[in-house]
Amino acid sequence: IPTPVGPVALRGKIDRVDVAEADGETLIRVVDYKTGSKSFNLTELYYGLNLQLMVYLLALCAMHRGGAIVPAGGFYFSLSWPYVEKEKEAEERQKAFRMSGFLLAEQTAVQAFDPNLRLNSEGEFYNEETAFTREEMEGLLELTKRLLGDAFGKLYTGNLDICPAQYQGRTPCMYCDYIGICRFCEQTNAFRDVLPVKKEEILSGLEGGR
Numbered sequence: 001i002p003t004p005v006g007p008v009a010l011r012g013k014i015d016r017v018d019v020a021e022a023d024g025e026t027l028i029r030v031v032d033y034k035t036g037s038k039s040f041n042l043t044e045l046y047y048g049l050n051l052q053l054m055v056y057l058l059a060l061c062a063m064h065r066g067g068a069i070v071p072a073g074g075f076y077f078s079l080s081w082p083y084v085e086k087e088k089e090a091e092e093r094q095k096a097f098r099m100s101g102f103l104l105a106e107q108t109a110v111q112a113f114d115p116n117l118r119l120n121s122e123g124e125f126y127n128e129e130t131a132f133t134r135e136e137m138e139g140l141l142e143l144t145k146r147l148l149g150d151a152f153g154k155l156y157t158g159n160l161d162i163c164p165a166q167y168q169g170r171t172p173c174m175y176c177d178y179i180g181i182c183r184f185c186e187q188t189n190a191f192r193d194v195l196p197v198k199k200e201e202i203l204s205g206l207e208g209g210r
Contacts, residue, residue, distance in 0.1 A: 001058075001145060001148045001149055001152065002145070002149055003148075003149040003150075003152040003153045003156070004149070004153035004156075004157075005152070005153055005156040005157070008148075008152045010055065010059065010148075012059075014030055014032070014056045014059070014060075015030075015031060015032050015033045016030065016031040016032075016033070016077075017029075017030055017031075017060065018030075018031065018113055020072075020109075020112035020113050021112065022108050022109055022112040023108055025068070025070050026068070026069045026070065027069070027070045027072040027104070027109050027112055027113070028057070028060055028069050028070070028071060028072060029071075029072045029073035029074060029075065029103070029113060030053055030056040030057060030060070030073075030074045030075070031074075031075050031076075031077050031099065031101075032052060032053065032056070032074075032075070032076050032077070033076075033077050033078075033079050034076050034077065034078050034079065035078075035079050035080065036078070036080065037078060037080070038076040038078065038100065039076065039100040040053065040074070040075075040076065040100050040101045040102055040130060042102075042129065042130070042197075042199055042202060043167070043194065043196050043197050043202075044167065045140065045143075045144070046143070046197055046202050047165065047167075047194050048147040048150075048151065049165055049167065049194070051144050051147060051148065053074030053075070053076075053101060053102070054074065054140060054141060054144040055144060055148070056074060057071040057074060057141060058141055058144060058145060061141070070104070070109070070134070071104070071137055071141065072103065072104040072109045072110075072112075072113070073101060073102055073103035073104055073113070074101050074102055075099035075100065075101030075102075076099060076100050076101055077099045101130065102130040102131070102132060103130065103131055103132075104131075104132065104133075104134065104137060105128075105131035105132055105133055105136075106134075129199050132203075136203050136206070139203065139206030140206065142206070143206055162182055162183075162184050162189050163189070163190065163191070163192045164184060164191060164192065165191065165192045165193075165194045166191035166192065166193050166194065167193075167194040168196075171191060
């Protein structure tokens, strides 16, 4: 990842990578297993609060520079076992196991991974908020790269401002093991309030930079 202080290499593990072939192209999607509840949120991606799935796709694209691959989605899969009443129809039971994430807004690509996925009566995806064109997906990957570069640059230059983000009533301090070290105090420090941003606003600003 290019940063103001030079390139930085990331290291880690991806829980699952799905590969499919469609129209002569190799499509990939990543799946991350969660023991709790986790959903994809475009606003959190835009502000750099949750880059995990996009970082995985960036890594896979970097590993396959010699051969063209198409990023086709990223999802969270909860490992918790939901309670489903036995009287429910099969389709209703399957909803309890539905993954949360984003996908490439191409029916051929989607059905390469899930042949049973259907469009709504208007011929659209049921959740257009998390369906992106190839250009939009590329823009979000570039945004992720810039956010990573900015974060690494701040770390290397010693920027340690105590200003955790607060979004929809949640803050990282709620789950942080190091609150005693950073010594954030609501009486003397301030949260960085993050407001929801519409998909159209985020995507319209990708071409010119964030």
